[in-house]
Amino acid sequence: MTIDGLAGASTGDRQRCADLLFREAALLDARQLRDWLELFAETATYWVPLLENYSDPNAELNLVYDDRSRLAERIDRLESGSAYAQDPPSRTVRTVANIVVTPCDFGFRCESAFMLYELRGGDVQLLAGRYVHELETTPAGLRIRHKLVELVNRTEPFFNLSFVL
Amino acid sequence: MDRSLEHLVRETAVHRSVYLDPDIFACELERIFGSTWIYVAHESEIPEAGDFKRATIGANPVIVVRGVDREVHVVFNRCAHRAVTVCQAQAGHTSFFRCAYHGWTYDLSGKLTGAPFPKAYDDSFDRTLFGLRPVARVESYRGFVFACLDANVCGLREWLAGAAEYIDAFTDSSPSGSIVARSGSQRYWYKGNWKLQVEGSVDGYHPYVLHKTFFDMQTRRSGQRSDMYSREDTASFVAGLGNGHAVVDSRPEFAKSNVFLERMRMSPGGPELIADLERQYGADQARELVGRVGGNGFNIVIFPNLVLIQAQIRVIQPIAVDRTEVQIWPVTLDGVPARLNQMRLRAHELFFGPAGFGSPDDLEAFNRTQAGLAASPVEWMDFSRGTNRERREGERVTGEVTDETHQRDIYRTWQRLMAGIPNHALAAT
Numbered sequence: 087m088t089i090d091g092l093a094g095a096s097t098g099d100r101q102r103c104a105d106l107l108f109r110e111a112a113l114l115d116a117r118q119l120r121d122w123l124e125l126f127a128e129t130a131t132y133w134v135p136l137l138e139n140y141s142d143p144n145a146e147l148n149l150v151y152d153d154r155s156r157l158a159e160r161i162d163r164l165e166s167g168s169a170y171a172q173d174p175p176s177r178t179v180r181t182v183a184n185i186v187v188t189p190c191d192f193g194f195r196c197e198s199a200f201m202l203y204e205l206r207g208g209d210v211q212l213l214a215g216r217y218v219h220e221l222e223t224t225p226a227g228l229r230i231r232h233k234l235v236e237l238v239n240r241t242e243p244f245f246n247l248s249f250v251l
Numbered sequence: 252m253d254r255s256l257e258h259l260v261r262e263t264a265v266h267r268s269v270y271l272d273p274d275i276f277a278c279e280l281e282r283i284f285g286s287t288w289i290y291v292a293h294e295s296e297i298p299e300a301g302d303f304k305r306a307t308i309g310a311n312p313v314i315v316v317r318g319v320d321r322e323v324h325v326v327f328n329r330c331a332h333r334a335v336t337v338c339q340a341q342a343g344h345t346s347f348f349r350c351a352y353h354g355w356t357y358d359l360s361g362k363l364t365g366a367p368f369p370k371a372y373d374d375s376f377d378r379t380l381f382g383l384r385p386v387a388r389v390e391s392y393r394g395f396v397f398a399c400l401d402a403n404v405c406g407l408r409e410w411l412a413g414a415a416e417y418i419d420a421f422t423d424s425s426p427s428g429s430i431v432a433r434s435g436s437q438r439y440w441y442k443g444n445w446k447l448q449v450e451g452s453v454d455g456y457h458p459y460v461l462h463k464t465f466f467d468m469q470t471r472r473s474g475q476r477s478d479m480y481s482r483e484d485t486a487s488f489v490a491g492l493g494n495g496h497a498v499v500d501s502r503p504e505f506a507k508s509n510v511f512l513e514r515m516r517m518s519p520g521g522p523e524l525i526a527d528l529e530r531q532y533g534a535d536q537a538r539e540l541v542g543r544v545g546g547n548g549f550n551i552v553i554f555p556n557l558v559l560i561q562a563q564i565r566v567i568q569p570i571a572v573d574r575t576e577v578q579i580w581p582v583t584l585d586g587v588p589a590r591l592n593q594m595r596l597r598a599h600e601l602f603f604g605p606a607g608f609g610s611p612d613d614l615e616a617f618n619r620t621q622a623g624l625a626a627s628p629v630e631w632m633d634f635s636r637g638t639n640r641e642r643r644e645g646e647r648v649t650g651e652v653t654d655e656t657h658q659r660d661i662y663r664t665w666q667r668l669m670a671g672i673p674n675h676a677l678a679a680t
């Protein structure tokens with residue numbers, strides 16, 4: 087860490103991480119969920135905390151805390167044709183910005199800000215928050231080993247969070 | 252008796268205006284939420300003196316706080332001076348409540364302890380009249396704290412009638428007899444009337460249809476199929492318990508089934524946990540604890556807006572005639588291995604909450620119901636399932652698991668309260 091707070095990731099590393107985050111956002115917005123899941127390592131976890139001061143997903147109540155097999159089941163359900171809260175499906179556009187990349191022992195830790203516009207059946211939902219992606223370096227390229235979605239409004243009542251954030 | 256309201260509920264049908272009319276909604280807040288016991292807290296949420304949470308009785312903002320006397324006080328969240336709310340946090344810990352506007356300060360029991368520049372008040376100012384106003388009645392049953400705006404209400408235990416044994420069963424699912432609602436709560440809202448979630452919480456007819464994706468997933472994951480929700484001829488039943496309390500009780504089916512034990516055996520760390528529990532509690536109780544990871548096997552509405560559903564406390568909050576907020580607290584068991592409580596929380600998250608595999612589809616059904624009710628020539632909601640086979644013994648009426656027997660019973664109480672027959676008279680009838 088330098089005095090200006092910028093981590094020691096090279097320009098090339100920062101670009102590779104950003105490319106992955108942008109690709110992930112595009113796949114989610116296009117609802118190509120099988121391809122999206124391929125971005126995740128076999129042991130990956132996906133966490134949407136609920137508490138204002140969240141700390142341990144095992145010990146506390148979450149909005150979502152999925153391992154990769156649970157994510158696959160989530161996709162199975164959403165694509166089953168009988169997940170009524172996604173019939174019709176949500177249409178989304180999300181912007182990922184303010185990406186800060188920090189190198190670590192397994193690869194990179196990426197913090198970013200997101201804005202997500204969702205439209206479904208005439209109802210608009212605007213969500214904002216912070217993503218934290220832990221990316222690991224593999225021979226096949228970068229893989230997500232942990233994704234945290236910190237919603238600004240996580241302690242407020244939600245209308246519908248049945249799509250993937 | 253208000254005949255215009257009386258005619259909105261028939262033996263097997265409810266008029267659409269009961270879900271649509273803002274005047275009826277306003278009347279519900281007054282005659283139902285103003286006259287019956289309303290759940291405001293579980294004592295485990297506020298274990299220490301100074302612990303507080305906010306709650307709502309109808310439209311009334313209240314603070315539930317444990318005083319230095321260890322008693323639970325329920326006071327209106329309204330400064331006695333000029334109405335400003337004195338408590339903003341959903342929950343927390345404090346030693347006093349102070350109004351931000353003019354600085355009036357109250358102790359944990361609501362007593363006024365100070366107001367700036369007191370010389371403007373002479374001796375006729377009686378500060379005992381200017382505390383945070385207490386709610387007229389507060390009583391607790393097995394840690395469930397209820398309050399009532401009507402001082403003349405019957406006792407809580409009398410009001411609970413046949414629901415009390417389900418609060419017992421919910422609480423005694425913990426080997427220590429102590430449950431804890433402190434892991435957090437999920438909140439969601441939908442565009443529909445509050446009673447849609449009330450009916451839906453005890454609807455034994457919909458799971459196999461609306462939640463098929465969830466049961467299919469459970470079957471695929473474990474290889475263990477349960478036909479508990481896909482048959483009509485089960486040992487499960489529904490019952491109206493008196494005073495509008497209604498239950499769908501699947502415990503007889505749960506007791507017969509080994510599916511939960513088998514699923515636990517197949518889950519990561521499952522066999523070790525089973526062994527731990529058997530060592531600590533013996534084989535029978537271990538089997539029960541495992542069987543109840545996903546819930547206690549019954550859903551009960553405690554009229555009007557408290558639900559104990561599986562392992563969760565649920566409060567249904569009317570906001571407007573076509574808007575409802577719901578808050579849900581999964582409970583953990585005091586004294587059991589942490590791993591068991593973690594599995595309970597994961598089982599809850601999997602189905603319930605705004606991002607679960609079940610709740611969003613329920614809410615979708617409620618949104619679609621409210622939309623469909625706009626079809627004005629079709630005036631009645633049908634609740635006739637099982638009229639041909641219900642059994643009545645005194646206050647209690649029982650039907651098969653997919654029947655609407657208990658939902659009809661909810662509306663009988665609704666009708667009587669809306670006709671202006673107060674709660675204390677109701678409990679006696």
